[in-house]
Amino acid sequence: xxxxxxxxxxxxxxxxxxxxxxxxxxxxxxxxxxxxxxxxxxxxxxxxxxxxxxxxxxxxxxxxxxxxxxxxxxxxxxxxxxxxxxxxxxxxxxxxxxxxxxxxxxxxxxxxxxxxxxxxxxxxxxxxxxxxxxxxxxxxxxxxxxxxxxxxxxxxxxxxxxxxxxxxxxxxxxxxxxxxxxxxxxxxxxxxxxxxxxxxxxxxxxxxxxxxxxxxxxxxxxxxxxxxxxxxxxxxxxxxxxxxxxxxxxxxxxxxxxxxxxxxxxxxxxxxxxxxxxxxxxxxxxxxxxxxxxxxxxxxxxxxxxxxxxxxxxxxxxxxxxxxxxxxxxxxxxxxxxxxxxxxxxxxxxxxxxxxxxxxxxxxxxxxxxxxxxxxxxxxxxxxxxxxxxxxxxxxxxxx
Amino acid sequence: xxxxxxxxxxxxxxxxxxxxxxxxxxxxxxxxxxxxxxxxxxxxxxxxxxxxxxxxxxxxxxxxxxxxxxxxxxxxxxxxxxxxxxxxxxxxxxxxxxxxxxxxxxxxxxxxxxxxxxxxxxxxxxxxxxxxxxxxxxxxxxxxxxxxxxxxxxxxxxxxxxxxxxxxxxxxxxxxxxxxxxxxxxxxxxxxxxxxxxxxxxxxxxxxxxxxxxxxxxxxxxxxxxxxxxxxxxxxxxxxxxxxxxxxxxxxxxxxxxxxxxxx
Numbered sequence: 001x002x003x004x005x006x007x008x009x010x011x012x013x014x015x016x017x018x019x020x021x022x023x024x025x026x027x028x029x030x031x032x033x034x035x036x037x038x039x040x041x042x043x044x045x046x047x048x049x050x051x052x053x054x055x056x057x058x059x060x061x062x063x064x065x066x067x068x069x070x071x072x073x074x075x076x077x078x079x080x081x082x083x084x085x086x087x088x089x090x091x092x093x094x095x096x097x098x099x100x101x102x103x104x105x106x107x108x109x110x111x112x113x114x115x116x117x118x119x120x121x122x123x124x125x126x127x128x129x130x131x132x133x134x135x136x137x138x139x140x141x142x143x144x145x146x147x148x149x150x151x152x153x154x155x156x157x158x159x160x161x162x163x164x165x166x167x168x169x170x171x172x173x174x175x176x177x178x179x180x181x182x183x184x185x186x187x188x189x190x191x192x193x194x195x196x197x198x199x200x201x202x203x204x205x206x207x208x209x210x211x212x213x214x215x216x217x218x219x220x221x222x223x224x225x226x227x228x229x230x231x232x233x234x235x236x237x238x239x240x241x242x243x244x245x246x247x248x249x250x251x252x253x254x255x256x257x258x259x260x261x262x263x264x265x266x267x268x269x270x271x272x273x274x275x276x277x278x279x280x281x282x283x284x285x286x287x288x289x290x291x292x293x294x295x296x297x298x299x300x301x302x303x304x305x306x307x308x309x310x311x312x313x314x315x316x317x318x319x320x321x322x323x324x325x326x327x328x329x330x331x332x333x334x335x336x337x338x339x340x341x342x343x344x345x346x347x348x349x350x351x352x353x354x355x356x357x358x359x360x361x362x363x364x365x366x367x368x369x370x371x372x373x374x375x376x377x378x379x380x381x382x383x384x385x386x387x388x389x390x391x392x393x394x395x396x397x398x399x400x
Numbered sequence: 401x402x403x404x405x406x407x408x409x410x411x412x413x414x415x416x417x418x419x420x421x422x423x424x425x426x427x428x429x430x431x432x433x434x435x436x437x438x439x440x441x442x443x444x445x446x447x448x449x450x451x452x453x454x455x456x457x458x459x460x461x462x463x464x465x466x467x468x469x470x471x472x473x474x475x476x477x478x479x480x481x482x483x484x485x486x487x488x489x490x491x492x493x494x495x496x497x498x499x500x501x502x503x504x505x506x507x508x509x510x511x512x513x514x515x516x517x518x519x520x521x522x523x524x525x526x527x528x529x530x531x532x533x534x535x536x537x538x539x540x541x542x543x544x545x546x547x548x549x550x551x552x553x554x555x556x557x558x559x560x561x562x563x564x565x566x567x568x569x570x571x572x573x574x575x576x577x578x579x580x581x582x583x584x585x586x587x588x589x590x591x592x593x594x595x596x597x598x599x600x601x602x603x604x605x606x607x608x609x610x611x612x613x614x615x616x617x618x619x620x621x622x623x624x625x626x627x628x629x630x631x632x633x634x635x636x637x638x639x640x641x642x643x644x645x646x647x648x649x650x651x652x653x654x655x656x657x658x659x660x661x662x663x664x
Contacts, residue, residue: 054498079500090495094422103492106414107499151495 005029006158006191007053011062014048014215022048024215025062030159030193035185037206038195039365045215046195047087050161053193054084067158080108083152083190087163089144093137097128097147100136101154108155122150125187126180142173146180153188160184162194166201178205199361209361213369223361230359230367232259233333237340240350242324249326251343257336260329262366324352327363411496411505412512418492419480419513423520433521434528437472441465441529455596458625465529466620467593469522470555474591474613475584476518477556481563482579484510484659485570503660507564511652514560519552526624535624548623554648555616561651568655568662591617598630605631612647615640 007030014023023045030036038046051057053064055075063070069077091100098119105115123129126146136144145165152160165181166174182205185192196202202209203223211219211226219226239245245263252258330336333356344351441464449460484507487493496506526548535541566579590597590604591613597605608614622628622637632639 056498076500079498082498084498086494090492092418092422092492094425095418099421103414103418104495104499107411107496107501109410 009064035192037202040212083157084161085152098132126150235328236355244349262327263323408501408505411501412509415509416513423517465534470617477559478563480514481560482567484567507659515557544623558648561655564655568658615643
């Protein structure tokens with residue numbers, strides 16, 4: 001196969017002025033024609049990484065090359081080689097779809113004939129030909145996204161960056177965009193890096209997934225291999241109260257047929273882990289310093305688990321946030337349920353529901369980071385704090 | 401990443417074209433811009449003219465007209481420049497910044513476009529004032545009016561540049577209110593638009609001499625009325641032209657520099 005690498009990233013690091021290490025020495029390569037996904041929660045460093053690769057942001061240290069051009073020494077070559085679909089829409093709403101593409105083509109120096117032909121081609125590809133001459137402010141969210149993808153590909157880039165391509169879109173539109181991304185990947189033979197915090201999106205689209213958390217790569221593999229790391233079944237037990245969950249957790253801890261125990265969710269609300277990000281960052285870095293390789297392993301996973309428990313302990317006052325659900329990773333999940341029931345029998349513990357499923361990327365994410373990827377939905381203050389940090393970090397951008 | 405990049409005529413043209421297209425499509429706002437100045441000119445000008453009469457042999461309406469034109473130019477140009485903040489955060493500009501063209505070309509296109517679009521209300525207002533009899537209808541006035549259009553471009557280019565510079569440094573939309581109060585109003589009040597600074601107290605005169613808009617209004621007055629403040633003498637127009645040209649070049653340079661340094 002013609003799988004030569006088109007992107008090479010070496011020890012890329014970005015430290016913002018407020019000393020937040022948004023990206024912490026990451027290295028990876030992307031092969032030609034590949035779809036690589038950056039999976040991680042908001043603020044993990046995904047967009048910062050993309051912006052450095054796109055020459056919008058100067059790395060604090062480390063470097064990368066795209067299509068043979070160094071991002072520091074040959075930014076123009078890099079810029080010509082990439083298309084970037086930003087997370088926030090960057091279309092000109094007061095212009096028509098065609099005009100948006102036309103301006104883009106002019107800026108990239110496409111000759112008139114080539115430009116007009118290519119615009120027609122891309123409008124057809126993203127099914128916008130019949131709306132091309134309407135103003136963009138009459139477009140739906142999905143249409144705008146498609147137009148942006150068409151624009152990102154207009155100048156025949158070798159690499160396309162998609163920052164949260166389906167953020168805020170409804171499931172149907174999301175599915176349609178996934179299909180278009182896949183088709184374009186093949187038809188245009190363009191290499192794609194996309195960021196997402198939707199595990200199902202990463203699972204569906206990506207050849208390989210890179211899980212990023214606090215600026216570090218915590219796992220990098222194909223979706224199937226990632227999931228295979230959690231062999232077996234996940235048995236989810238929901239108890240009447242968090243105290244019950246804690247009691248049963250103690251009873252289960254020494255059973256050798258259980259590979260992992262995770263305390264996860266509290267109904268629809270996920271566990272609130274102490275939101276002092278910098279503190280977490282520090283403690284996570286310490287953990288890593290304990291000789292943990294950046295490859296995922298169970299050693300690391302249990303480290304993460306320990307971490308998550310520590311943090312839970314720190315947050316014990318917040319009882320209403322404590323989990324009443326346990327996730328067990330076991331072989332033959334179905335056959336273990338009677339055993340669990342037997343354990344509970346005769347105690348005052350009330351088991352409310354049992355659910356068995358094959359591990360998903362959500363479970364993988366939880367395992368490698370010790371947190372649920374959708375944790376932000378959990379506590380409002382958590383979200384606010386995280387966003388404040390992100391915004392602060394963004395405010396520091398572009399000291400270049 | 402400040403690699404030396406050549407200016408791209410194509411990029412300048414695209415940004416300019418975009419500004420003009422957008423302006424033309426939102427042309428209803430021209431009415432708003434002209435109307436504000438028009439009210440100043442008629443209500444204020446006609447209202448005060450019975451009371452003041454005029455300065456020297458210039459009647460008050462004639463005196464006021466170049467000043468009110470200058471006010472319109474100032475606010476139009478400043479807001480056009482400051483709009484880079486919106487472009488940068490919500491739109492098109494961000495898209496331009498990852499294109500393989502220099503930021504300087506992008507911003508020159510922006511300044512050029514902003515200068516043209518914010519001069520248009522000024523030209524309309526000059527015509528209205530002319531029809532109201534503010535300027536003596538002579539043959540020289542035709543030439544003077546053409547020169548005034550040139551001066552308008554010079555004034556607006558400078559203030560678009562200043563707007564871009566401010567917009568590149570400021571990220572807070574709420575600060576725009578302050579911009580009107582603390583930048584635009586003082587510039588306007590000290591421009592000699594309402595009253596000749598000849599009779600103003602000395603500190604005010606000094607402040608006016610530091611005010612680029614003062615030279616802009618002065619120059620417009622020379623073009624349209626053939627006279628200016630006695631403080632600068634009979635070659636006042638030359639001093640004003642020099643000062644204004646220096647200001648405009650400086651602002652274009654500073655605006656381009658700060659914009660090329662600005663964060664996304």
